[in-house]
Amino acid sequence: xxxxxxxxxxxxxxxxxxxxxxxxxxxxxxxxxxxxxxxxxxxxxxxxxxxxxxxxxxxxxxxxxxxxxxxxxxxxxxxxxxxxxxxxxxxxxxxxxxxxxxxxxxxxxxxxxxxxxxxxxxxxxxxxxxxxxxxxxxxxxxxxxxxxxxxxxxxxxxxxxxxxxxxxxxxxxxxxxxxxxxxxxxxxxxxxxxxxxxxxxxxxxxxxxxxxxxxxxxxxxxxxxxxxxxxxxxxxxxxxxxxxxxxxxxxxxxxxxxxxxxxxxxxxxxxxxxxxxxxxxxxxxxxxxxxxxxxxxxxxxxxxxxxxxxxxxxxxxxxxxxxxxxxxxxxxxxxxx
Ligand code: 5GP
Ligand code: MN
Numbered sequence: 001x002x003x004x005x006x007x008x009x010x011x012x013x014x015x016x017x018x019x020x021x022x023x024x025x026x027x028x029x030x031x032x033x034x035x036x037x038x039x040x041x042x043x044x045x046x047x048x049x050x051x052x053x054x055x056x057x058x059x060x061x062x063x064x065x066x067x068x069x070x071x072x073x074x075x076x077x078x079x080x081x082x083x084x085x086x087x088x089x090x091x092x093x094x095x096x097x098x099x100x101x102x103x104x105x106x107x108x109x110x111x112x113x114x115x116x117x118x119x120x121x122x123x124x125x126x127x128x129x130x131x132x133x134x135x136x137x138x139x140x141x142x143x144x145x146x147x148x149x150x151x152x153x154x155x156x157x158x159x160x161x162x163x164x165x166x167x168x169x170x171x172x173x174x175x176x177x178x179x180x181x182x183x184x185x186x187x188x189x190x191x192x193x194x195x196x197x198x199x200x201x202x203x204x205x206x207x208x209x210x211x212x213x214x215x216x217x218x219x220x221x222x223x224x225x226x227x228x229x230x231x232x233x234x235x236x237x238x239x240x241x242x243x244x245x246x247x248x249x250x251x252x253x254x255x256x257x258x259x260x261x262x263x264x265x266x267x268x269x270x271x272x273x274x275x276x277x278x279x280x281x282x283x284x285x286x287x288x289x290x291x292x293x294x295x296x297x298x299x300x301x302x303x304x305x306x307x308x309x310x311x312x313x314x315x316x317x318x319x320x321x322x323x324x325x326x327x328x329x330x331x332x333x334x335x336x337x
Contacts, residue, residue, distance in 0.1 A: 001184055002135040004147040012131050013152060015114055019051040021087040023113070025080070026141075027095035028058040028102040029251055029281075032171025032206065035065045035074075036164040037093035037118065037141040042070065043164075044149050044156040054087070056080040058102045062252020064171075067205045068164060081107040089114045094141035096121035096303075098128055118144050120180075121305065122293065136305075139180040142168025146188050162195035167202055174259065175203065178307050207256075217247035218257065226261060232329045233268040235261025238317050241275040258283040269295075269332070273313070273320055280313040280320055291337045299328050306337070 016022070024041050026034030034057070042055040056075045065071065075083065084090060084107035096119050098105040108115075108128075115129040120138040138144050142165045149157055169189055173181035176189070193199060210218075226237045237260065239249070258272035262285055269290050272283040282300045284292035285308050292309040296302035302311020313320045 001182065002137050004133065004135070004144065004151055006151040008131060008133070009148060009151045012116065015089065016045065016051075016152075017049055019049060019087075019089040019114075021083075022049070022051045022053045022089045022091070023056050023080075023083050023087040024053070024091045024093060025056045025058075025084070025101060025104065025108070026093045027100040030057050030059070030061055031094075031252070031255060032062070032065055033140045033142050033168040034094040035061050035068065035071070036168030036171075037145045038074070038091075039068060039070045040142065040145050040149070040161045040164040040168075041091055041093065041118075042073065043158075043161050044152075047156045048153055051089075054080075054083050056083060056104075058104050060251065062255065063250055064206050064209060064252065064255075065167065067209075068167075069160065070164075080104055084108055084111045084113070087111070087113050090116070092117040092119065092129060093145070094119055094121075096124040096134065098125060118148060120144060121303065123303075137180075137182070139178070139182070139185040140169045140172035142166075142172070143185055143188050146192065157195065159195045159197055162192040163197045163202060166192045166197055166199070167206055170203065170206060171255070172308075175207070180305065180307065211248070213248045214253060217243070217249060217253075218260070220247065221257060222260060228261065228264065228267060229325075229329060230266060232332055233266055234271065234329065234332070235264060235267040235269070236271045236273065236321070236324065237261060238321070239272070239274040240317060244274070254281075254283055258285050262287050271324065273317065275317065276312075278314075280315065280317065282311050282313055282320075284309045284311075289336050290332070291335050295328070295332075295335050299323075 024038045026038045038055045045053045090113045116131040117129040118133045122136040124134040146165050228235050261267045261270040268288045270285040274281050286292045291306045293304050296309035296311040300311025
């Protein structure tokens with residue numbers, strides 16, 4: 001449970017109202033939460049300020065949010081860097097440190113704009129921003145954006161904003177399954193429903209919208225590439241570049257794949273590994289008491305949350321399998337919290 005700092009919001013409000021150019025930015029490889037937080041704030045701030053408002057992301061959105069009407073307003077790529085340098089206010093959504101915006105981080109660090117962070121990842125880089133709204137017990141950044149807007153000016157929240165925020169909460173909580181979805185999350189979800197959003201349609205659009213290829217990839221990975229280590233309660237799935245090509249895989253598709261091994265009764269940690277340009281991307285998920293944020297920090301130069309984290313590894317799929325077996329598995333007990 002957390003209580004949003006309304007006093008800080010009231011202090012910030014005049015700067016928002018006086019700003020000429022506001023940029024909203026989410027993390028690299030954006031997920032549903034990052035996209036929805038950025039777009040909800042975009043629609044809300046456009047309503048209450050005269051400022052030009054720019055929703056920005058370091059790279060493309062995942063397919064499962066392509067049905068959001070305002071995805072086409074997102075600015076992705078080099079133009080985004082210029083905007084970060086020329087604006088007078090930046091909202092950092094759903095990330096806790098500059099390096100999480102990858103190639104845009106140098107612009108974010110250089111920018112003289114007033115910076116606001118709305119996030120739920122533990123251990124934020126506090127001196128990056130002027131106004132920090134960091135609540136690691138929140139299920140999602142979308143949940144905090146809702147509380148933020150409610151305190152800023154509740155009248156701006158409408159059905160579209162509520163639809164995006166509800167989507168962000170659903171994607172970050174695995175439809176309320178993760179421990180992070182607490183009574184406060186459900187209360188906020190209930191308030192969002194009161195804006196007349198179509199809950200069933202949102203869930204279908206987000207989760208039952210796969211291509212045939214995507215579905216076959218899932219079957220293929222489960223059948224051929226999933227290894228279970230029962231002694232350690234670990235399931236590992238790997239995905240090579242060749243397999244990505246064969247099944248027309250797009251970034252963002254990894255979210256539901258990373259969770260798959262957790263559906264097995266005795267598996268408590270899932271490790272999903274995929275080849276990326278010059279390194280491997282590692283996604284870690286857990287159920288129960290394993291803290292994968294700490295595992296990501298200690299073994300994969302990454303971070304995240306207790307039950308969902310990520311990082312990277314330099315080497316081949318063969319090398320990472322050996323690294324995990326030799327170095328991580330024997331030490332897993334340390335990460336039981
Ligand atoms: P995913 O595995 O879906 O990319 O990420 C899961 C969670 O871990 C997200 O909350 C994401 O922000 C975080 N995460 C993923 N990769 C990294 C990383 O390289 N560094 C840090 N600090 N967090 C990451
Ligand atoms: Mn999030």
